[in-house]
Amino acid sequence: xxxxxxxxxxxxxxxxxxxxxxxxxxxxxxxxxxxxxxxxxxxxxxxxxxxxxxxxxxxxxxxxxxxxxxxxxxxxxxxxxxxxxxxxxxxxxxxxxxxxxxxxxxxxxxxxxxxxxxxxxxxxxxxxxxxxxxxxxxxxxxx
Numbered sequence: 001x002x003x004x005x006x007x008x009x010x011x012x013x014x015x016x017x018x019x020x021x022x023x024x025x026x027x028x029x030x031x032x033x034x035x036x037x038x039x040x041x042x043x044x045x046x047x048x049x050x051x052x053x054x055x056x057x058x059x060x061x062x063x064x065x066x067x068x069x070x071x072x073x074x075x076x077x078x079x080x081x082x083x084x085x086x087x088x089x090x091x092x093x094x095x096x097x098x099x100x101x102x103x104x105x106x107x108x109x110x111x112x113x114x115x116x117x118x119x120x121x122x123x124x125x126x127x128x129x130x131x132x133x134x135x136x137x138x139x140x141x142x143x
Contacts, residue, residue: 007051009034022046039086049095053082056098056127056135064121068106071117076105084133098128099136105143114141 007029011020021031029046038045057080068075085097102118109117118139122128128135 022051049084049086052095052127052131053084053098055082056084056125056131057082057100059125059127060100060121060137061102063125064102064104064118067117067121067124068109071113073106073109073117076107078102078104078106095131095133097134097136098131100138102137102139103142104139106141107143109141111141115139 006025008023009020010031011018013019016036019033019035022029022034023031033045034047035043035045037043039047039049060082061078061080064078065075079102081101083099083101084095085099086093087096100122104114106114118137122135122137
């Protein structure tokens with residue numbers, strides 16, 4: 001099975017004075033603004049790094065839900081935050097890390113098993129496999 005999903009970007013102008021929009025196939029983003037200031041300064045709008053962070057967090061959380069189910073567990077709630085790091089280097093900018101922070105309430109699981117299954121999800125979610133960065137994970141079992 002092969003599934004294709006798409007997103008697009010439109011850009012006009014130079015790097016610092018230009019403006020762009022980001023759209024997704026689903027319509028979740030429809031001509032959402034982005035630009036130099038939304039990426040490198042604190043101006044409202046989107047940027048590629050936050051989209052990657054959201055994609056990684058959502059993919060990981062779904063993968064963990066599947067892995068938990070296979071192990072006989074069902075989460076009451078899982079909240080995952082993703083943080084993608086963009087750094088300036090001598091050869092230009094690079095995304096150097098993606099860090100996931102998970103807080104989960106899962107009845108009947110002990111922390112050792114939880115950590116094992118969370119690590120398995122981190123290693124095997126499709127977005128983790130895509131990223132060629134240091135992927136960190138902090139997982140906290142609540143309750």
